[in-house]
Amino acid sequence: MAHDPGTSTAYAVSPDSGEHWTAEGAWEVSPGVHRVPLPLPMDGLRAVNVYVVENDDGLTLVDGGWSIEVARDLLQRCLRSIGHDFRDIRRFLVTHVHRDHYTLARVLGAEVGAEVALGRDEQPALELLNNVHELTRSPFIEVLESAGAHDVAAQWVRLDADGDLPDAAMWAYPDTWLEGDQQLEVGSRTLDAVHTPGHTPGHFVFAERAAGLLFAGDHVLPTITPSIGFTVPPTPQPLGDFMASLTKVRALPDLRVLPAHGPVGMSSHERVDQLLAFHGGRLDQTLAAVLGGARTGHDAAQHLGWTRHEKAFPTLDVFSQGMAAMETKAHLDLLAAQGRVTRTRDPDGSFRYAPPVPD
Numbered sequence: 001m002a003h004d005p006g007t008s009t010a011y012a013v014s015p016d017s018g019e020h021w022t023a024e025g026a027w028e029v030s031p032g033v034h035r036v037p038l039p040l041p042m043d044g045l046r047a048v049n050v051y052v053v054e055n056d057d058g059l060t061l062v063d064g065g066w067s068i069e070v071a072r073d074l075l076q077r078c079l080r081s082i083g084h085d086f087r088d089i090r091r092f093l094v095t096h097v098h099r100d101h102y103t104l105a106r107v108l109g110a111e112v113g114a115e116v117a118l119g120r121d122e123q124p125a126l127e128l129l130n131n132v133h134e135l136t137r138s139p140f141i142e143v144l145e146s147a148g149a150h151d152v153a154a155q156w157v158r159l160d161a162d163g164d165l166p167d168a169a170m171w172a173y174p175d176t177w178l179e180g181d182q183q184l185e186v187g188s189r190t191l192d193a194v195h196t197p198g199h200t201p202g203h204f205v206f207a208e209r210a211a212g213l214l215f216a217g218d219h220v221l222p223t224i225t226p227s228i229g230f231t232v233p234p235t236p237q238p239l240g241d242f243m244a245s246l247t248k249v250r251a252l253p254d255l256r257v258l259p260a261h262g263p264v265g266m267s268s269h270e271r272v273d274q275l276l277a278f279h280g281g282r283l284d285q286t287l288a289a290v291l292g293g294a295r296t297g298h299d300a301a302q303h304l305g306w307t308r309h310e311k312a313f314p315t316l317d318v319f320s321q322g323m324a325a326m327e328t329k330a331h332l333d334l335l336a337a338q339g340r341v342t343r344t345r346d347p348d349g350s351f352r353y354a355p356p357v358p359d
């Protein structure tokens with residue numbers, strides 16, 4: 001959840017615009033590739049970058065933004081400013097299922113007949129969203145309880161009680177499921193679609209080697225780290241998956257990162273190295289918390305600093321506390337897989353971790 005491994009906020013100026021990365025416009029980042037930041041009201045991330053790739057056959061958009069009026073209108077204006085319209089869109093390549101990436105792609109794709117492609121491993125999340133009426137409680141509750149965050153879970157239930165049901169048009173299934181790494185012919189361009197599970201199970205990045213570009217979604221972000229362990233249904237090793245996916249991207253050539261949130265242009269190798277080092281350090285701190293007596297994700301989260309300001313856990317809002325507990329549990333589960341802690345499950349559903357017993 002949005003820790004900062006040391007990059008400064010001055011880096012928020014994006015070199016394509018010369019302005020803060022959220023500034024409105026269609027900013028050319030490479031010949032035929034424009035970045036269009038769309039607003040995310042009430043979201044700490046502030047905006048999501050949609051990338052518009054021009055081709056002989058029309059436009060390919062990487063991610064679509066959140067399906068809200070203000071974002072849709074802005075995307076329309078920005079496409080017009082570069083001589084295009086919604087009707088020119090041929091396809092959406094969506095990096096992952098989160099609402100700020102998927103929903104406007106799905107809605108516009110249906111309207112204009114553009115293909116929407118999404119990673120196959122996002123299907124369980126879409127199935128949940130399309131069958132919410134069958135659930136008796138939020139699927140996040142079980143994940144929070146597994147992290148020992150029962151109090152937080154009880155507060156989430158109350159927040160949830162006045163939540164709206166998901167909009168079916170926004171969460172309809174994609175036209176194409178991306179399965180495994182593959183080359184995509186996008187007009188005259190070739191993109192390597194690379195499966196990068198971690199932030200979500202079906203996350204993909206798209207590398208255009210010829211142009212030296214990495215459409216990175218939320219996998220490689222320049223100033224924050226993506227949330228880990230905040231997915232339903234849960235997967236066994238989200239942090240292990242994320243670090244393996246970082247290593248996979250590190251094996252690609254060094255590319256310019258085009259992130260979904262933040263300014264463009266950072267070296268993919270440099271940033272991946274920072275992210276791996278950050279989580280390596282975080283694993284050590286989490287282990288130290290267990291050695292100091294913490295036994296659950298929720299316990300251990302109290303021993304760590306949160307957000308770029310290293311805030312103490314009790315000062316976080318209840319939503320962030322839940323994310324912090326789940327993310328800490330993801331670190332504990334990787335430590336358990338590495339044999340650095342032991343793991344058992346309590347009757348109340350929470351996992352408990354302890355220092356390994358010396359033999």
Ligand SMILES: [Zn+2]
Nearest residue numbers: 098100218260
């Ligand atoms: Zn995102």
